[in-house]
Amino acid sequence: MKISRHWKSYAAAVCAAAALSGLTGAPATADPDVDALYNSAQRAFTDGDDAFGRAQLRSLIDANPGDTEALSLHAIWSHYANDLPAVTDSMARLHGIDPGMAAGTQGVMNAVAAAAGTLPNPLPALIGPNTGIVVCGYGLLPDGGLRPELVNRLTAAWVQAIAAPLSPIVVSGGAPQNGITEAEAMRDWLLGRAIPPGRIHIETRAGSTVQNALFSTQLLRGLGADSAVVVTSPNHIRRAVADFMVAGTRVVGATTSMEQLVSHLPPPARPAQRGIYLDATRTFQLATTR
Numbered sequence: 001m002k003i004s005r006h007w008k009s010y011a012a013a014v015c016a017a018a019a020l021s022g023l024t025g026a027p028a029t030a031d032p033d034v035d036a037l038y039n040s041a042q043r044a045f046t047d048g049d050d051a052f053g054r055a056q057l058r059s060l061i062d063a064n065p066g067d068t069e070a071l072s073l074h075a076i077w078s079h080y081a082n083d084l085p086a087v088t089d090s091m092a093r094l095h096g097i098d099p100g101m102a103a104g105t106q107g108v109m110n111a112v113a114a115a116a117g118t119l120p121n122p123l124p125a126l127i128g129p130n131t132g133i134v135v136c137g138y139g140l141l142p143d144g145g146l147r148p149e150l151v152n153r154l155t156a157a158w159v160q161a162i163a164a165p166l167s168p169i170v171v172s173g174g175a176p177q178n179g180i181t182e183a184e185a186m187r188d189w190l191l192g193r194a195i196p197p198g199r200i201h202i203e204t205r206a207g208s209t210v211q212n213a214l215f216s217t218q219l220l221r222g223l224g225a226d227s228a229v230v231v232t233s234p235n236h237i238r239r240a241v242a243d244f245m246v247a248g249t250r251v252v253g254a255t256t257s258m259e260q261l262v263s264h265l266p267p268p269a270r271p272a273q274r275g276i277y278l279d280a281t282r283t284f285q286l287a288t289t290r
Contacts (some may be wrong), residue, residue, distance in 0.1 A: 034064050035203045039289050041073065045278060046288075050077055054086075061093075068098045069286050072105040080277045082270065108246050108280050115242035116273055118254050120234035120264050124163035125253030133160050134249075136212045136232040136240055137173020137182030144178035146185055149233060152257035154189050157231040160255050161195055167249060168223050169195065172203040172212040188261040209236070210282045213243035220249060229253035234264035242276050246283040 037060040044053030057074040060067060071094040080084035087109075094102040127133075133158040138150040146154070161169055169190065173182025183202040190200055203219050206212045220228060227250040232240045234256045241251050269275075282288065 002057050034060055034067065037063070037078060038067075038070060038287075041070075042288050044187065045073075045077060045281075048274065049247060050274070052083060052285065053077060054081065054083075061090075063122045065093065066097055068101045069290075070107075071097070072101055072284075073281060073286055075105050076108055076277060076281055079112075080270070104284060107207050108258075108284050110246060111242045111245035112273065112276050112280050114245065115238045115276055116267055118238050118241050120237050120256040120261055121254055122245045122256055122261060124160040124255060125229050127164045127167055127227075127229060127252060129166040129168075130224065130226050131164070131252055132168045132170050132216075132220045132223065132228045133157060133164065134172060134212075134216045134220070134228045134230050134244070136209065136230070136236065137171070137175070137186065137206065138233075139175060140177040140180070140182055140185055142177055144176075144180040146189060149259075150182070150186070151189070152259050153232055154186055156255050158193055158195070158230060160229055160253075161190070161199070164229075167199075168201060168220075168225060169199050170201050170203055170216050170219055170223075170228075172206045172216045174207050174211075175207050209240055209243050210279055212240065213247040213249065213283050217244065217247040217249045226250060227252045229255055231255045231259055234259070234261045237264075237278050238268065238273075239279050242280045243283045246280050 037056045041053040041056035041060070044050070044056060057070050060070045061074060071090045075087050075090035075094065077237060078090060091102060091105065094105060096151055098250050136151055138147060138153065141147060157169065171183045171186035173186065175182055181204040183204045187200050187202050191197060201223065202289050203215045203218055206215050228244060230237070230244055237254050237256050241254050244251050
């Protein structure tokens with residue numbers, strides 16, 4: 001049986017808490033208020049009340065110093081708030097309990113910073129067969145047709161595919177309309193423009209950017225690809241890049257359509273990065289509720 005990373009983190013946290021309290025034998029029963037604080041913090045982050053969310057996490061950590069998910073969330077949202085002493089404190093604690101979780105948390109912060117500095121780029125990247133081209137889906141029309149936004153993404157992906165004829169293509173998106181998923185509709189569009197069917201791999205489960213990143217990463221690994229060019233819209237590229245990086249895909253290109261390109265060239269101010277941080281924590285698979 002495969003044991004999840006977070007279950008390992010939980011076990012480590014229980015041992016750490018026992019060591020801190022000097023207890024031996026069976027671990028103490030968890031305080032239900034700790035979970036309530038965690039859930040309250042996550043709701044606050046979703047609702048945009050980051051200061052309250054961080055305050056809830058501080059209370060939780062005071063009550064349970066070994067809670068690795070709380071420490072990770074506190075470090076990430078303190079990074080968003082540019083509270084470097086809080087980041088340093090949470091990361092130091094996390095390193096002492098679960099170095100793997102600490103490394104992953106640092107990876108989230110690094111990915112967000114890299115994504116925020118990513119420039120939307122309509123030009124194709126020069127890549128080889130070990131780099132996949134991943135196209136993020138967009139909601140279909142009720143009859144299963146493509147919306148203009150998705151056609152724009154596919155056009156950018158088609159240009160990238162022509163420039164890199166040996167690279168596999170992953171089209172990612174579920175949300176079926178009229179019996180067809182986003183990925184299937186994208187595949188059909190590319191087939192209609194002379195892309196060989198053997199190059200196109202469909203991922204039909206994703207219903208969000210987080211799932212685009214997680215499920216496409218699994219598919220890329222199965223194809224032997226160790227990196228990807230992510231293709232989406234200019235207003236979506238930074239969030240997508242962060243999610244793919246956190247999911248474990250090395251992003252070597254960020255290709256976008258031309259529409260609204262200029263307005264999204266400047267790096268977003270910190271308040272505009274909230275969505276990137278929120279998505280990144282979910283891609284890291286920190287529990288939204290517990």
